[in-house]
Every structure is written in structure tokens, then in C-alpha cells.
Amino acid sequence: MNQKNFRLKTLAEGGMLAAIAVILAEFVKIPLMPNGGSVTLGSMIPVFVFSYRHGWKKGVFLGVVCGALQLLFGQKYSLHPLSILCDYIIPFGIMGFISLFGRTLPKCIVGILVLSAIRFVSHTISGMVVFATPFWGSITYNLTYVVPEAIILIILMAVLMKPLEKYKILSPIHSKTSA
Numbered sequence: 001m002n003q004k005n006f007r008l009k010t011l012a013e014g015g016m017l018a019a020i021a022v023i024l025a026e027f028v029k030i031p032l033m034p035n036g037g038s039v040t041l042g043s044m045i046p047v048f049v050f051s052y053r054h055g056w057k058k059g060v061f062l063g064v065v066c067g068a069l070q071l072l073f074g075q076k077y078s079l080h081p082l083s084i085l086c087d088y089i090i091p092f093g094i095m096g097f098i099s100l101f102g103r104t105l106p107k108c109i110v111g112i113l114v115l116s117a118i119r120f121v122s123h124t125i126s127g128m129v130v131f132a133t134p135f136w137g138s139i140t141y142n143l144t145y146v147v148p149e150a151i152i153l154i155i156l157m158a159v160l161m162k163p164l165e166k167y168k169i170l171s172p173i174h175s176k177t178s179a
Contacts, residue, residue, distance in 0.1 A: 010054060010173070014062050017046035021066045026074050035131060036077040036087065037123070037145040042156040044095045044149075048108075051099040052170040059096030067092030078130050086126035091119040103170060105161050109154050116150035 025043035032038055047066060051059020067088035078087070094115050101111030120142055127138030164170045 010058070013053075014050055014058070014065070017050050018062060018065050018069060021046040022069045022073060025066070025070050032145050033141060035141075036075075037142065039145050039148045039152065042152055044092075044153055045156055045160070047092070047095045048098045048153075048157070049164070049169060051096045052103065053173045055172070056097050056099045059099055060093050061096065063096035064089055064093040078126075080130045083126050083130040086122045086130075090122040094118050094122070103165075105158060108157050108161065112150055112153050112157065116146055116153070120146040 021043050024046070025040050028041040029038040029043075030040075043066075044063075047059060047063045050062045070092070071084060071088045077083070097115060098108065098111045101107045101114070123142040123146065124138045127133040127141055128135060131138075133141060161170075
């Protein structure tokens with residue numbers, strides 16, 4: 001496959017996975033909090049798959065795209081620049097780093113926990129600065145949906161990891177230029 005076709009296929013795959021992520025984030029969710037924050041049915045799984053297949057850089061890019069799409073199509077609670085950064089760009093983009101943690105289930109679980117903690121910190125900063133929520137209030141508010149979301153991601157990856165590996169869906173994709 002030549003480089004141009006490979007890039008086109010990667011772009012198409014990223015677009016489809018971003019669409020799946022947005023559908024999971026916007027239509028398969030339990031809205032919990034009045035100022036944003038919901039629990040989805042694994043809306044970050046498509047970002048994980050893309051990161052495992054194409055590497056962390058493209059995974060982070062797709063996460064940022066998913067965050068931007070959720071900002072565009074989802075319910076808006078604030079358009080403050082810090083809120084856009086800390087509630088959409090960083091929390092979604094950070095999930096693209098999952099492939100750096102490794103392909104085994106225990107390493108994936110560690111990755112989900114670490115990345116969810118960073119996501120939590122980002123949301124908490126937004127809550128304190130943008131929404132003027134006191135420190136403990138912002139922590140409590142954001143824990144109510146970040147922790148359940150992390151648990152769901154761990155459960156789904158535990159269920160999906162073997163089938164995804166069996167059908168080579170998590171296998172890295174490398175460009176092979178034709179001679």
C-alpha cells in the first residue's frame with residue numbers, strides 16, 4: 001500500500017472512530033451533574049483502539065478531535081477558554097496516551113487509572129477557576145463521574161481486550177510503501 005492510501009485509510013478510520021466516540025459520549029450516557037459531567041458507555045474506547053493501532057501521537061490527536069466534537073455537538077456549560085482546555089481538550093486528548101502503557105490488560109488498567117487521574121485534575125482545575133467552586137467541592141463534583149467512567153472503561157477493556165487482540169484490531173498498523 002502506498003503512503004497516500006495509508007494516510008487516507010488512517011484518516012477514514014480516525015473519522016469513524018471519532019464518530020463512534022461522539023455517539024457514545026452524547027447518546028449513550030447518564031447525565032449526572034448540572035454543570036457538565038456524565039458517565040458514558042466507554043466513549044474513550046475508540047480513542048484507545050486508535051492509539052493502540054496508530055501510536056500515541058495520533059491517539060492524542062484523535063482524543064483532542066473527540067473533545068472538540070463533544071464541545072461542538074454536546075451541551076455547553078461554559079465557553080471560557082480555560083473550560084474549553086480543561087474540560088474538553090486535555091481530558092479527551094490525554095486518553096490517547098493509553099498505548100504508552102502497554103498492550104496487556106494489567107498495563108491497560110494502570111493506564112486508565114493514571115490517565116483518568118490526570119483527567120480528574122484537569123476537570124477539578126476548571127471547576128475551581130471557571131465555575132468558582134471551592135477546592136473540596138470541585139473534587140467531590142468531579143469524582144462523581146470520573147471514577148464511574150474509569151471503572152466502566154476498565155470493565156469494557158477487560159471484556160474487549162481478548163477479542164480485539166484475537167482479530168488483530170489492537171495490532172499496530174505500519175505503512176508499507178510499495179516498490
